[in-house]
Amino acid sequence: MNAPLTPRTIRIHPSDNVVVVVNDGGLPAGTALPGGPTLVQAVPQGHKVALTDLPAGTEVRRYDVVIGHTAVDIPAGGWVNEQRLVMPGARSFDNLPAPQPPADLPPLDGFTFLGFRNADGSVGTRNLLAVTTTVQCVAGVLEFAVERIRKDLLPHYPNVDGVVGLTHSYGCGVAIDAPDAIIPIRTVRNLASNPNFGGEVMVLSLGCEKLQPERLFPANAIPIQASSDTRGTGSAGPQGVPPLSGGETQSGAGGSTVVLQEEKHVGFMSMIDSILTQAKTHLERLNARQRTTCPVSELVVGVQCGGSDAFSGVTANPAVGFATDLLVRAGATVMFSENTEVRDAVDQLTRRAATPEVADAIVRELAWYDAYLARGQADRSANTTPGNKKGGLSNIVEKAMGSIVKSGNGPIHGVIAPGEKVTQKGLIFAATPASDFICGTLQLAAGMNLHVFTTGRGTPYGLAECPVIKVATRNDLARRWHDLMDINAGRIASGEATIEELGWELFHRLLAVASGEKTWAERWGLHNDLVLFNPAPVT
Amino acid sequence: MNAPLTPRTIRIHPSDNVVVVVNDGGLPAGTALPGGPTLVQAVPQGHKVALTDLPAGTEVRRYDVVIGHTAVDIPAGGWVNEQRLVMPGARSFDNLPAPQPPADLPPLDGFTFLGFRNADGSVGTRNLLAVTTTVQCVAGVLEFAVERIRKDLLPHYPNVDGVVGLTHSYGCGVAIDAPDAIIPIRTVRNLASNPNFGGEVMVLSLGCEKLQPERLFPANAIPIQASSDTRGTGSAGPQGVPPLSGGETQSGAGGSTVVLQEEKHVGFMSMIDSILTQAKTHLERLNARQRTTCPVSELVVGVQCGGSDAFSGVTANPAVGFATDLLVRAGATVMFSENTEVRDAVDQLTRRAATPEVADAIVRELAWYDAYLARGQADRSANTTPGNKKGGLSNIVEKAMGSIVKSGNGPIHGVIAPGEKVTQKGLIFAATPASDFICGTLQLAAGMNLHVFTTGRGTPYGLAECPVIKVATRNDLARRWHDLMDINAGRIASGEATIEELGWELFHRLLAVASGEKTWAERWGLHNDLVLFNPAPVT
Ligand SMILES: [Ca+2]
Ligand SMILES: [Ca+2]
Ligand SMILES: [Ca+2]
Ligand SMILES: [Ca+2]
Ligand SMILES: [Ca+2]
Incomplete structure (x- = not known):
């Protein structure tokens, strides 16, 4: 090594037995992690390191959730990647936790x-x-x-x-x-x-x-x-x-x-x-119309991620989750979506459901989607991409845990099926495929007037119908795509900002864009076509 | 009636027991058909008239094919429409006729x-x-x-x-x-x-x-x-x-x-x-490239219809069929497609197959498509549109008989599955959905360098990738859409041209357009997006 390297890692939950490498370019073999093991091999940025010896068959925990079992013996300081991890089966819909929703978050006033x-x-x-x-x-x-x-x-x-x-x-x-x-x-x-x-x-x-x-x-x-x-x-x-x-x-x-x-x-x-x-x-x-002052409760925000990496779940998505809570506290509607990215967290969702009816509707939508995928001989694991894996996401369970944090910490107030209009305030599960433009199109149909899109690998996503605020998960992406990314959440990983600070920054930016400030996609005139979700046959 | 009306009708085959009204605006009750019955009610243009009394349950024949059974008693001179016709079930794939292909058509030389x-x-x-x-x-x-x-x-x-x-x-x-x-x-x-x-x-x-x-x-x-x-x-x-x-x-x-x-x-x-x-x-x-003289055998022509009416099967499509035969005689490749529009003629297709392998491949593709539709709880009858019915096509059987004539009269030399490239000369069944842009996209993938599209109701169809020659089935459409339709086959119905004459006209126009002459869609810059056929799930 030419320059002294300060190794940085992120551990999401105290009971996790892996951490994620933060440094641009990853970390070389022999790096001593602060208060942790020494790397037995090079580990790329965004990828996981075993904190203790993990003999074959050990549960690997991240987000305090079992994201898989080790397929081989992995020593402390070893690289935990998709080839060394056996994915768990999908959570059954039987015996799901009954709703024990958190209390509604305190109101947030004074924003328009x-x-x-x-x-x-x-x-x-x-x-x-x-x-x-x-x-x-x-x-x-x-x-x-x-x-x-x-x-x-x-x-x-x-x-x-x-x-x-x-x-x-x-x-x-x-x-x-x-x-x-x-x-x-x-x-x-x-x-x-x-x-x-x-x-x-x-x-x-x-x-x-x-x-x-x-x-x-x-x-x-x-x-x-x-x-x-x-x-x-x-x-x-x-x-x-x-x-x-x-x-x-x-x-x-x-x-x-x-x-x-x-x-x-x-x-x-x-x-x-x-x-x-x-x-x-x-x-x-x-x-003949003019802009007038409106309460934040008139916003209908759709949150989505695409081109995700291991940072999505530790930088951009938690910041979005913080902003989601702020919006819901201010009376707005926030939709989170992406069926295959919440499927493995179904037990978290039913627990957060505001009512038993909401819990039932969550299960109804996810079960319908399971059947839809099965009809085409696929399942939720078809979601992950080569880019996800290159970026450190080993499987759909790990990806889902990082995706769902966009929904914040509040109770889930309602559920809509694909293509339906949302009529409620609060936090809504809008059941859609995770496919970026299908999800965006369905959120538009639901009544979305503002869109938040997080990306780790980078995508030039845009919609002609609604402003899209793009949030980068990594400093490197934000640096290179400086005129495509609207917010840089990579600063959380590099210690320059906290999740709360970034969440507030995003919240303020959302209000500015809602009021007419242009996003990068709007300035360049970049947008993608609508894509309908048609599970029925063509003729 | 103010002006004397010359009633015109078309009977496709001597054994048919219905004829189709040709006159613009249809024919009023009391009209005596030449050599036939007197209309007992008004019959719109493109619609069918019973030539003899057809008691409930009688086979209705058009194209020498049973297109249904009468649902009610229909007197001679009565209107035979979709509400008075019971559609037959789909032809089973069992006991289909073995190939008895017509002889290859005589070669046609001298065109480039x-x-x-x-x-x-x-x-x-x-x-x-x-x-x-x-x-x-x-x-x-x-x-x-x-x-x-x-x-x-x-x-x-x-x-x-x-x-x-x-x-x-x-x-x-x-x-x-x-x-x-x-x-x-x-x-x-x-x-x-x-x-x-x-x-x-x-x-x-x-x-x-x-x-x-x-x-x-x-x-x-x-x-x-x-x-x-x-x-x-x-x-x-x-x-x-x-x-x-x-x-x-x-x-x-x-x-x-x-x-x-x-x-x-x-x-x-x-x-x-x-x-x-x-x-x-x-x-x-x-x-750096220049146009050079090429034999007609280098053409790969896709034929398709969309927005069809009862004239499609008696004017434009037979003219296309005649041109198909000319092209095949000159050594070109001609693809016909649209699974749901050939399904009811599967016995005609297997009979026309050049070899048993071709017959098997036809059945393989149509059976796969039946299963695909059934998976989504649909069948071939989902094909017909309100416009088809308004235009006189009672059901998919009748529509199919009018659609398949685009394939001409020669043997079927080969079959390709959706998305495959065609590698053969001659007449090819390119199995695709009938959906206009999906069919067009799949024919482009197959290697189409020239497209013929017939329409009765009228569609402004265009592709950016390949010239599309649009053929109108009716004079009225050709008159109104004079700068969108490239050829008027309505002249066949009005007696101004024969099928053969129009077939030759189309053939010559194809060569001119292949050589660089612009179609109407190209002159206006009109084209539709590609649409992929994806029978697999999204995630
Ligand atoms: Ca996502
Ligand atoms: Ca997505
Ligand atoms: Ca477009
Ligand atoms: Ca058609
Ligand atoms: Ca068509």
Whole structure:
């Protein structure tokens, strides 16, 4: 060694028998850990070191949880990695602990943000024109129209933050009457009413698709603004629009649905004109809106992780968990998700459930997902990636324990199924796949107006529909991706900040971004497509 | 009636007991059909009329096939629609006819087109730079880079037709070891070597994804051009590039893979610079290429229909079938697909199979698809859409008979499974879902360099990777969508052209488009995203 190295490690819980190496570049063989063993081999950053001799078959504990049994004898100071660890079986759903929820956290007052109030009571953090699509066929035409709206119309509506085509690969060529089709259908429906779209619902339909507009939006399901209805135009705020009366659909005369196959469309540009004309009506109302002071309780925050490493569970995710608690204390809604990353902590979840009904709903969702994976001959262990393992996460149990800390320490107040809208305040388990864009899409459908995304390996994740605050788990990533990562939680590992300090920093940043401050993804215009969760067959 | 109406109907086969109304707007009650009954009620365009009394339980024949049994008594001149027809069960796979293939059609000589010859022997109809992605996470960054390439680089490479990001929603957050994962993986792999990309394979990877570049492209699976290898730069044509040797992957030094998480990337623009630098290497080689005269046998044509109506099976699809026969006679490869639309004609297919192996492969693919649908509690009848029914197609059996005529009259020479590459000439059953963009994506992966798409209701379908010739089934659609539809097969119904004439017209248009003539979708820049077929779970 050329320079003297100060070895740094993290032990999560006093009863853990492994620690994680913090130093950039890892630690070489022969390094004496402070108050611990000397490394018998080099151990990479983020990876685990045995604190005592662990003969084959020994329980390996991290987060005070058994993350596996040693497959071979590992001496004190030895490297504990995925090849030397046998993963435990999935926790049975039988005999789960009954709810013993922690007390509700003390209220947190005095924080506000500047948001766009909607007629339905929700609040947007952005003021976007969204165009819902019933079917993938219209996506090319919509892309053309969105480009025109962006160039020709938006400059005249300076209070509007942007235009978003809600394109997806659903709507036709799918088994729309299969039982699981309810998931993609309600996802598309609920996406349309995300708070960041100001209550304006504009729909683009082909005409012959399976997912007809009246099936997507049954009467009374969602208010659709009739284009002939000019209430709200030029006024200071959006207007409440009553649901359509029974039987009527928004594709009728005056509805805000553009149908490409309608007789009146002669020539491609007539389709574009129809879309632009309709867009103007919505843009006028959106443009009349202003940000107003709103309590933190109007935030609906989705937390997620992706490209995780062993630091995720000790830096970024605990800081997010601290911010989750702050948000919940301030009355906000916070959703945590990612079924396969909470599956192995199901006993922690049922214990934290606010009521027996919540505990039952948690088990219902995770059992459904187990069955869904089994149908495709997979299980929860399909979650981990090469990057996770390279980053020190040996298996899904270890990954799950590091993932679930994003949910903080409070009771779990509610559960929603994939694609459902959240209607409660507090901490919510929004059951979704862990897949980054599927999870993000489902959280958007649930009503998310602010997104927190932690990453250890690094991903340029972004969504056009909602600001995404990206949190790096490591200094090295934050340094290299300085103009992609919004917050650096690596400072926790290097001792420059505590979890509490970072949690508060994230909380303040969330309020600033909710009030209009741009994230890095927004500054670069980086975003990924929506991805629907469709467990039903295509045809 | 104000104007005298000349009733027009179409009877497909002499033994059919229904005819289809051709007139725009349908025919009113009291209309006397020439040589047939008088309508007892109004019948819409594209819908069926009973030629004789059909008491409840009578077989209804169209295409000389039983498309159902009458559910009620239908008098001669009555409307036969989906509510009055009971669909037959799916044909069992037992006791299917053994192959009795028609003789190979006589060769057709003397036709050529101007294409781009590739080192592997394939021929492109376009000269595109394609960027393959291993994972959805990189899509936002790629979109940013593609925009730069389009604006800043392409003007310097006038022989290059465009740049295409092969983005998709696969690569991570998926059960990549599930048995069915082979389908999306080989699809992404084979897409990269579509003939329209000139043999240049450029890959964008995140770094930590499940679908690692070396898993996507195992050594020896596909030649990857090393960026340090400048053979071919400035020369008149592309150079053959040997496969990587065993164990080596293209993500190593000098490979044509850009990995966003690599240490060298500091700041977002360094990622964009890496992509643009790599792109230039490929663009230089692509730009050196010229179109040369190629035999028709180098065409790999995918035929498909979408937004079908009752005319699809009597105008556009038979014309396509005629062109299919011409192409096969000239030595080309023609793929027909859409499992649920051939399922009810499985006995016709096994009879047409060139060999028993081909017949077995047809049954293997359709049986696998039956099981796939059943797993999601669906069956082939999930295929039909509201638009199909409105357009006169009562059920999937009737739709299938009209769909399968796109395959012409020759023997079936081969079968490929979803995502596989076609390696044979002749008529190929490429087993795919009927879902428009999934079918198109799989045909692209199979090596399609020209696409024919027929539509009755109308869809603005387009692909960025390959020209799509759209054929309208009806005059009315062709009139209204005059700048979206490339060919009007409605003239067959109105008696202005025969199936043969239209088939030849389509054949000539195919050669012109293959040689560089732009389709309407290309002129407007309309295209839809790729959609992968992933029957395995997400995680
Ligand atoms: Ca995660
Ligand atoms: Ca995730
Ligand atoms: Ca897209
Ligand atoms: Ca079709
Ligand atoms: Ca189709």
